[in-house]
Amino acid sequence: MKTIHFFIGFLVLVFVQFFVPIQMIWKQENVLVSGEAYKFKTRPIDPTDPFRGKYITLHYEMNSFIKNDTSYAYGDKIRVYIKKDSNGFAMPVAISKKPLDGAQDFVMAKVTGNYNKEISFDLPFNRFYMEETKAYDAEKAYRKINRDSLKENVYAEVYIKDGVSVLKNVIIDEIPIQEYVEQYNID
Numbered sequence: 808m809k810t811i812h813f814f815i816g817f818l819v820l821v822f823v824q825f826f827v828p829i830q831m832i833w834k835q836e837n838v839l840v841s842g843e844a845y846k847f848k849t850r851p852i853d854p855t856d857p858f859r860g861k862y863i864t865l866h867y868e869m870n871s872f873i874k875n876d877t878s879y880a881y882g883d884k885i886r887v888y889i890k891k892d893s894n895g896f897a898m899p900v901a902i903s904k905k906p907l908d909g910a911q912d913f914v915m916a917k918v919t920g921n922y923n924k925e926i927s928f929d930l931p932f933n934r935f936y937m938e939e940t941k942a943y944d945a946e947k948a949y950r951k952i953n954r955d956s957l958k959e960n961v962y963a964e965v966y967i968k969d970g971v972s973v974l975k976n977v978i979i980d981e982i983p984i985q986e987y988v989e990q991y992n993i994d
């Protein structure tokens with residue numbers, strides 16, 4: 808009798824170990840397939856982290872919202888409701904701690920400051936992981952382009968659905984960053 812209980816427990820454990828990662832992958836893929844694509848303008852950075860692998864750290868121009876509300880404090884989780892501007896870039900239209908009525912797309916973010924009616928926040932998709940051999944060149948290309956006058960030509964392509972956001976790619980001059988690094992010799 809104890810053997811059957813042990814066997815059933817083992818099967819449940821195996822099922823859970825397969826179900827959890829599959830469910831996480833499915834959730835991300837579902838956003839990429841059926842979510843809305845947004846472009847987020849980026850700003851220059853200088854990343855380094857030997858423990859998390861090779862990636863580019865992204866900072867965004869869209870990092871604050873004007874709102875006369877002193878109840879927003881550092882660390883609060885908020886919804887940043889967005890829409891596309893005339894150039895197709897994401898722009899905030901409202902922020903809220905609780906869901907707003909309507910079917911607007913939103914991104915979950917964390918408040919980093921509230922000063923002079925301006926609520927600053929960090930977006931959750933701030934790292935773009937890459938193949939190790941291309942990451943350093945991609946980082947140099949990203950910094951170089953962001954410092955030049957072509958700043959509007961660098962953006963992150965993010966898919967959003969029901970508050971879940973997935974960073975698909977970083978685009979430089981309408982070319983994915985991996986291809987950009989291969990095409991151009993960055994010095």
